[in-house]
Amino acid sequence: PEAADLRALARHLYEAYLKYFPLTKAKARAILSGKSGDNVPFVIHDIKSLMEGEQLINNGQTSFQEHNIGSDPPDGVELRFFYSCQSRSAEAVREVTEFAKSIPGFVNLDLNDQVTLLKYGVIEVLILMMSPLMNKDGTLISYGQIFMTREFLKSLRKPFCQMLEPKFDFSVKFNTLELDDSDMALFLAVIILSGDRPGLLNVKPIEQLQETVLHSLELHLKINHPDSLQLFAKVLQKMTDLRQMVTDHVQLIQLLKKTEVDMFLHPLLQEIMKDLY
Amino acid sequence: LKEKHKILHRLLQNSTSPVEL
Numbered sequence: 001p002e003a004a005d006l007r008a009l010a011r012h013l014y015e016a017y018l019k020y021f022p023l024t025k026a027k028a029r030a031i032l033s034g035k036s037g038d039n040v041p042f043v044i045h046d047i048k049s050l051m052e053g054e055q056l057i058n059n060g061q062t063s064f065q066e067h068n069i070g071s072d073p074p075d076g077v078e079l080r081f082f083y084s085c086q087s088r089s090a091e092a093v094r095e096v097t098e099f100a101k102s103i104p105g106f107v108n109l110d111l112n113d114q115v116t117l118l119k120y121g122v123i124e125v126l127i128l129m130m131s132p133l134m135n136k137d138g139t140l141i142s143y144g145q146i147f148m149t150r151e152f153l154k155s156l157r158k159p160f161c162q163m164l165e166p167k168f169d170f171s172v173k174f175n176t177l178e179l180d181d182s183d184m185a186l187f188l189a190v191i192i193l194s195g196d197r198p199g200l201l202n203v204k205p206i207e208q209l210q211e212t213v214l215h216s217l218e219l220h221l222k223i224n225h226p227d228s229l230q231l232f233a234k235v236l237q238k239m240t241d242l243r244q245m246v247t248d249h250v251q252l253i254q255l256l257k258k259t260e261v262d263m264f265l266h267p268l269l270q271e272i273m274k275d276l277y
Numbered sequence: 278l279k280e281k282h283k284i285l286h287r288l289l290q291n292s293t294s295p296v297e298l
Contacts, residue, residue, distance in 0.1 A: 097288040107289075112278045114289050119282065199278070268284045 006216040009104065010186055013213075016102035017185035020095045023144050024181045025132035031144045032135055041140060041147040050077060050152070057084045057142050078160040079260065086266045088141070089126060093118075093268055096125050096188075103189050105209045110202050117206070119272050120197040123249065124242040125188050127167055132184070134171040139164070159252050159259075166245055174238060177231065183224060186217040187235055191242070247277050 018024065030036040044053045097118060101107050106114065133140040138149040153164050179187065193210035195203045218232045225231050250273050256263055279286045
């Protein structure tokens, strides 16, 4: 019966994942490998193609202009692109929040602790969820409508060119584990339910929830990847890399705030990053 | 904590549409 409960939990989280995340790994890999039929992404590889692609970017997600913060969008292709990324990130935070709420027991936790778990977990989750969209040459953006090359991202001015390179390095290694969407759903829940986040008021129930999801993940990986040795341990090791990447990412954003005088940081992202580490 | 994270708090309490974000 216990194994049956763990299987049911894995199914439930996979269904929630499919419900809240519009671009699954299965869809992304189909697009990246050219097996998605007519769904061929627009490739951005230089400034000219970026200009052409901007129209697509702004159709695919809320544009900077729509936020109407009382000023014209700033000049500079890097900042404009950065704002598009922020809008998509804010929307992704909403998706992750909905997913978190679907984890059995999450909404019964102290509300302050729910806020803390999301504050500390959401950027780790967002970075992890970029992996299925990436290969060594570039990344899908804008819900899979656009493929942006890694070389183009590296050609942007500092520090913008430094923002995604560590994520590519991580993703290429992480993708060799070949997790699918059902594995990812459980792993995301494990990350969200980390009982060692600073300032948690009631750690015990969080650890109990995480323990159950961990058991479910271990069992699921054994069934789903019978030939992959030590996969559970390898997956859990990635949590350390994710924490380091968030620390580095937040430092880059702090640097941007100092160097880019006109920079506007989305209020939701500001909330999350303020006093994070 | 809730005071310092009003948007996050709102997202947790009810589903917010992308436009409201």
